[in-house]
Amino acid sequence: MRKKLHSVTAFDVVLAIFMALICFACVYPMWYILANSLAAPEIANRGPVAWWPKALSLDAYKVVFQNEYILSGFKIAILRTVVATFTHVFFTSMVAYGMSRKDLIGKKLYMKIAMITMFFNGGLIPNFILMIKLKLYNTFWVYILPGMFTFYNMVIFMSFLRSIPESLMESARLDGASEFTVYWKIVMPNAKPVIATIGLFTAVYHWNDYYQGVVYIRDKTLEPLQTILYKLLAETSMTAQQQQAMLALGGTTTSATVKYAAMFVGALPILCLYPFIQKYLVKGVMLGAIKG
Amino acid sequence: MNQQKAEKKMSNSSRFQRGIKDLWKQRELQAMVWPGLIWMAVFSYVPLVFLYIAFTDYRISTPLFENNFVGLKHFAAFLSDDRFWRSVYNTLGMSALRITLGFCIPIFFALMLNEIKNAKFKRLVQTLSYMPHFISWAIFGGILLTWLSQSGIINQLMMTLGLQDKPILYNGDPKKFWWIAFLSDTLKEMGWSAIIYLAAISGIDPGLYEAAELDGAGRWSKMWNITIQCIRPTIALLFILAVSGCLTSNFDQIFFLSNSANMARSETIDLYIYNMGIVSGRFSFSTAVLFFRSIIAYGLLRLCNFTSVKLTGESII
């Protein structure tokens, strides 16, 4: 007990205060969105509130959940995020493992080929034509296959894989394990922090992406949640010029609250994911494997 | 002479044979890499054919190779446009902040996070710090503009603290734009960018710390000699990737924060492409600018890697 008290230094106190300030700065935007999404129309009409609205209303959430595609949107978004994350992590890490091997013949050439993919792309039109030719247009797989690999994540994998002791793999090979077995049984379990990291990046990317759904999907039941929310957002943000349409009808609902509600509905599920992944980032997972 | 030639020939063919043999020997390894190469060929290289339109006057209804070939016309158009060079300047200016200060902040944050002893507090800070990442720029930009306005909380805060005596229209001043873009991006992405360093730190063998403690190393010494040294490869890698991205800006961010009053310092290359190309439906022109930028960025990455090889004898990528 005494020892513990003793170990709290001035630095710890400063650190705690500093971190608390950062937390506040990071939480406040989300809080702001939540508070304003709940504001009653007569309050929201007069502009955003800084802390908490005096009168509450769930109207904005009603608008969001009344959308007929919201459920299929959730389903597609979850399915897409799960499938895409697993395929991406598996595929990219496998290629990265192969590429990280010093004895790989053609390594330099392969790396050059891969590097170009990060910098050059043909743009929207050829990709669109390609998706049609590959029969991926307007199918679920358009979310998965084109996103299976990125050079960026591959090099991050490679840099982490380098820190795995060569001896571990060598001994497995001596036991007659195939390359794939080494990768699957030795490398992957030892790379949990980077797998968790890349997995998180990929999952969040896929959850947040609305653009693929805009461009490559025409069937509304195949649109992910974010595409549907994005559309909703566009519908509620009518600018003055566009109100020409509504000469007599005036504006629709108070658009700002719906915008914030959509944002919150879209972000909440993925926000909950992080604590589960976090444990792989905090603990030193490498340890057990090396000592054992 | 002849014998030598024959020997050489022999060795050539045998080298080829040996190459095949070696390749066959590591067929399992090659089979793990090749799916990646095939993927790249299909999804990355095939669409690259379309870059040809940068050298033509592309029309949507005309087949790709039947469009008028115009050579470097579009390249000349933007290279001779001083507005293009202004956008290069702005992009580089914002990137300079991002690559120097902006690059160090997440590392610093990760290191500090690692110093928190209370595990629960540490988790809490970490979980909360990445929240803003999930707010899209369309929304975050809007909120930010409210905060930056004359009656917004930033002016109120500055006036309460006595740092300024009257409200300032922050977003109307070109001189402040780079900082607004940089600080808002830092707030939004700091916690998120730190995750990768946390992953690297978590991979460090705790035995190293224990050994250092036995040697009587203090907190700072451990941080400097063990933590930073161990995550150095990650830092180097991410730094090189950041440098190679220095001609790119966050389009959404710039798009939502820029206006006619700060355009002189807010128009980046991405926004230039949008304003001068996409708005007018100029496919060829936009592609030409993008193509040009890709070449420069690729060159930068190669240069960085080359420098690293020369200096440390090690290729980072």
Add this chain to the structure above:
Amino acid sequence: MKKLVSVLLAAIMIFSLAACAKGGGTETTSAAPAQTEAAKTENTEAAETTVSADAPAWEKDTSPIDMEWFVGASWYGYTWGDSLSTKHITEKTGVNINIVTPTGDVSEELNLMMISGTLPDLISLGSWETCYNTLYEQGYTYALNELADQYDPYFWKVVDGSVVAWHTKSDGNLYCVPNDAYGAEQMAETGMTAAVQTFLVRKDLYEDMGSPDMSTPEGFLNTLRTLKNEYATYKGVDITPFYAQGGSGYGLTSYLQNFLAVPYEEDGKIYDRISNPDYIEWLKTFRQAYQEGLIGIDYLVDSDDQVTEKSNNGAYFCMLREWSGMQEANAILASSENPDSYYIAIDGPANSNGDAPLIFPGSLDGWMSTFISKDCKDPARAIAFLTYMLSEEGQKDIFLGVEGETYEVVDGKPQLTDEMIELMNSDPNTFATQYGLVDTYWMLRNSVIVDQWRPASPYYITAMSDWADKNAFVNGGIYNNLEPTGDSDEAIAATRINQRWQEVVPELITAASDEEFDKILSDFLAARDSYGYEKVVSYEQNLLDARKALFQ
């Protein structure tokens, strides 16, 4: 071995894929028109026997058919078939519509549809979209005149001659029909215009100040000085003195020029409106006001949300703003604790002669135009449907609904029932989704016809709109959209000049002195020449001459 073989196989596959992707653009685009060509000839035989100019073609074929209608507005949220009006129309004509709207950029999505040959049957979009020209220039849409002649000559009876003349392209074909097209004669006749440009002030505040004159630079500055000294906060609201819609590109450019009656042409030649002395004097007035701290440049910086917030709180004192965008704010203000805090239109900035303003009245360009795409499965039904929608009957069905149910005829004049008007005012959203009347489906709205049925506006709207109608420059429609668009050299020059000007205006207003102002302006004029201003002017001159020729 197996692995290697499969790898090789995959590699071969890629190359074949690469080959077909290269030809991709060709196949898809050329396939589409060919297909529809076939469909066209097929339909010809069936249709030709019954073609007649006396009766609309839609009456002859009311079998059920599905059509896709692209509405080029990402904010458009209404669907077809759930509301009373659309249900009624589908029952009557057999045409069931699926309304598609873009999620993001209109042109981007239409471009991809063109490439993949999946354009919707009907397409409505604004002429400001970059793919507007592509649609007809590159052969993605039918010439409506040909379709009408072939399948439904009644079309010519429902479209206005001047609209047809205005929208016929240089190849002699009519590709689209506009909504909200206003001709000069008709505006002069009815007094109803599409004019929305107004100078608005907050009523109670302005009247408390003694309704000062703001039409001269001195009057304007003095009023703002009084405002700053005595009314910086008014009834608990921090007052923002001034707002200009569209910032530097619109509010302080063509909008202000219209108020100052800056002419569009002089002796038949395109006039350089920016160099007009009155206009420059007023810009200097704004500079002066900025220097004295009477106005800011917040209107160049604020986001839409912030502008809405300030408007809804009555925080602006005066505005160069289209009244159509102020309807919601005025409704909120009129029902607030300060019922007199809504905005009214008054005489705004005027030139040194005190000339009447040249308020843009609306034009034959209309707002959005509707095309029939070549991917349309049944162009005969499409043109028949278009004809129906454009006819008085169709306009009545979509604007007023069903007689006896949603409207009744009083003194020979159809008008919405009181319940409908009540619902429209109290709950516009339910009104639109359940009944879908009035302006819900505006894609083919013919203002000339529907304006006579339009219910009267409340006082806080007419306080703005009456001024605009009264001051509309009814012959001004001819000058609308003279600027080149698209990716031609002139259009690029015009874009560069406009975008540069938008940056220059804030510099002018924030300039430290009149000398600095002059320097910035002359620098701009020099830059403008180097961007190709001459090309733009000669393009506009040709277009204007052509338009004039049309009406002689």
